Amino acid sequence: MYYCLSKNVYLVKGKSKDCLYDLDNKKLYHIQKEFSGLIDKVCSTDMATLSLTEEESKAIENLKNAKLIGTSENKNPFPDIKKLTMDFSISFVWIEICTFCNLKCKHCYNESSAQCHETMSFEDFTMVCQKLLDIGVKKVQLIGGEPFCHKNIKEMLQYAADRFEFVEVFTNGILINEEWCKFFKKNDIHVALSIYSYNAEEHDKVTLQKGSHDRTVHAVELLKEYDIPHRIATVYMKGISVGEKITDLYTLNPDKDVIRMAGRGNISLLTPELLKRKLITKETFSHALNPQSIACHVSGNRCFASRLYISANMEIYPCVMERRISHGNLRDNTPLKELIKTEIQGFSKDKVEGCKECEFRYACYDCRPDSISNDIYAKPYYCTYDVENGKWLDEDIVIDRVLSFDMN
Amino acid sequence: MNLELLSSSDKFDPDECNSECLPSEESLNKDLRNAKRKTPEELNEEWEEHCQKSKIEAEEYIEHIENLKYDLIDSYVDNDDEYSSSEAIPTCNPWE
Numbered sequence: 001m002y003y004c005l006s007k008n009v010y011l012v013k014g015k016s017k018d019c020l021y022d023l024d025n026k027k028l029y030h031i032q033k034e035f036s037g038l039i040d041k042v043c044s045t046d047m048a049t050l051s052l053t054e055e056e057s058k059a060i061e062n063l064k065n066a067k068l069i070g071t072s073e074n075k076n077p078f079p080d081i082k083k084l085t086m087d088f089s090i091s092f093v094w095i096e097i098c099t100f101c102n103l104k105c106k107h108c109y110n111e112s113s114a115q116c117h118e119t120m121s122f123e124d125f126t127m128v129c130q131k132l133l134d135i136g137v138k139k140v141q142l143i144g145g146e147p148f149c150h151k152n153i154k155e156m157l158q159y160a161a162d163r164f165e166f167v168e169v170f171t172n173g174i175l176i177n178e179e180w181c182k183f184f185k186k187n188d189i190h191v192a193l194s195i196y197s198y199n200a201e202e203h204d205k206v207t208l209q210k211g212s213h214d215r216t217v218h219a220v221e222l223l224k225e226y227d228i229p230h231r232i233a234t235v236y237m238k239g240i241s242v243g244e245k246i247t248d249l250y251t252l253n254p255d256k257d258v259i260r261m262a263g264r265g266n267i268s269l270l271t272p273e274l275l276k277r278k279l280i281t282k283e284t285f286s287h288a289l290n291p292q293s294i295a296c297h298v299s300g301n302r303c304f305a306s307r308l309y310i311s312a313n314m315e316i317y318p319c320v321m322e323r324r325i326s327h328g329n330l331r332d333n334t335p336l337k338e339l340i341k342t343e344i345q346g347f348s349k350d351k352v353e354g355c356k357e358c359e360f361r362y363a364c365y366d367c368r369p370d371s372i373s374n375d376i377y378a379k380p381y382y383c384t385y386d387v388e389n390g391k392w393l394d395e396d397i398v399i400d401r402v403l404s405f406d407m408n
Numbered sequence: 409m410n411l412e413l414l415s416s417s418d419k420f421d422p423d424e425c426n427s428e429c430l431p432s433e434e435s436l437n438k439d440l441r442n443a444k445r446k447t448p449e450e451l452n453e454e455w456e457e458h459c460q461k462s463k464i465e466a467e468e469y470i471e472h473i474e475n476l477k478y479d480l481i482d483s484y485v486d487n488d489d490e491y492s493s494s495e496a497i498p499t500c501n502p503w504e
Contacts, residue, residue: 020411026420030412038409059409066411092430285414287421320430365421 003042003060004072008291010081011036014359016390020068021081021363026288028363029068032390035059044075081362084295086305088345093137094309094320095128096120097156098145103172103207105194107237109263109321112145118312122152124330128310129163131336139166141192143320145312148175154183161187168192170233173219174212181226191223191230195250199243206240220250235259237269260370261381262321267372267406272399278370279399280383282392285363297362300346304368308340318344321369324376347376354379358387372405381405 008023018036020029063069099116168190196206200213223230237259304318316327328339349361366380
């Protein structure tokens with residue numbers, strides 16, 4: 001008889017420590033190398049000849065109590081977590097129809113403004129839609145710039161609504177009026193808007209247009225009146241106070257997005273408190289392990305695996321905020337299915353310097369585009385784990401180090 | 409030899425990415441449309457006529473957008489700590 005790891009328990013080795021991933025019980029354990037050496041020993045030695053110290057026996061007892069090991073008649077090699085795989089299929093696509101915008105938000109992921117002139121023609125838009133439909137995409141979002149500044153926005157929305165199951169338009173709402181609401185209602189179009197504060201002046205400090213808050217809030221009023229499905233997105237950044245909730249019209253989610261280092265987003269828009277919310281810490285792993293997420297992280301990048309971003313010039317990126325890598329260009333006559341690079345979809349932490357030898361690499365999520373490096377393979381700047389020494393770094397030290405970083 | 413349990417909670421991380429630009433899985437799944445779809449042939453026929461008409465309308469609209477761009481460029485302030493006046497907010501709209 002031999003000891004063996006229980007079903008769906010995986011040993012993931014790191015540089016200085018290891019982890020046990022128990023997918024059935026959704027638990028993650030951090031162990032020293034000495035402990036994984038013991039597991040290796042008891043699983044490869046016949047129990048009849050196994051000799052253990054008192055400390056080792058106690059450790060094995062702990063593993064048994066946690067249902068991490070069982071027994072088997074035969075010697076079994078450790079199961080390989082890399083065998084957990086997921087099929088890649090694109091389920092959601094952002095389509096950037098123009099880069100022009102009637103606002104100039106401080107943090108815009110796309111650096112949009114009135115000086116931006118990239119525009120997707122209606123003919124190109126129909127071609128994009130057809131190619132997405134060919135690979136089975138059912139959900140799209142039209143984004144800009146400000147989509148409602150595109151001359152063909154009405155036709156584009158109509159065209160998309162006739163073909164996709166879910167169509168959302170991301171807008172600042174400035175140009176939304178009753179006619180548009182009737183149009184959304186008729187075509188079952190969803191709307192997403194950004195509001196940065198309950199206080200108009202604070203919101204306008206982000207958009208750099210006085211009066212923009214009033215216009216956006218008016219759009220929300222209309223969307224409510226016409227019962228259009230809509231959501232309010234918020235990004236938190238330095239110097240902008242969310243303020244007191246003084247309206248029943250909308251709620252700003254306090255747990256939502258903290259400014260990311262994409263486009264005009266940069267370190268100067270982060271405060272220590274905001275950065276703290278991003279940090280990968282020991283606490284990050286207190287959530288139950290999600291077997292689906294683990295399989296996704298083993299197979300590739302959770303976002304890149306299932307999403308695409310088509311820019312106004314028809315370039316195909318893996319995410320709305322990621323421009324360092326591209327699948328190619330839709331003007332290429334190659335079918336989209338052949339353009340999509342499996343190495344981008346399969347961009348797991350095994351490829352990331354500083355993560356590939358980390359025992360948490362399949363339990364850890366990081367937003368690749370949220371990076372202060374031009375290197376797509378760089379370790380997340382907000383990670384507090386020292387892989388070399390197997391220790392969690394002091395959060396304040398990491399925060400100081402990041403905030404003193406000069407992105408230029 | 410310490411077996412350190414990290415995942416003490418029974419709950420999953422609800423939304424790892426949590427991006428402003430991404431609709432939540434909940435809203436994506438909840439609102440999938442059930443309406444009966446037209447066939448691709450029906451849609452293509454309908455759109456051939458519609459596209460011709462919209463091309464003409466769009467040419468007129470682009471002129472308006474071009475003018476709007478110049479208005480806006482003039483209205484931006486160099487100092488990001490300040491912001492411009494409400495008059496600069498455009499009212500471009502295909503319906504008007």
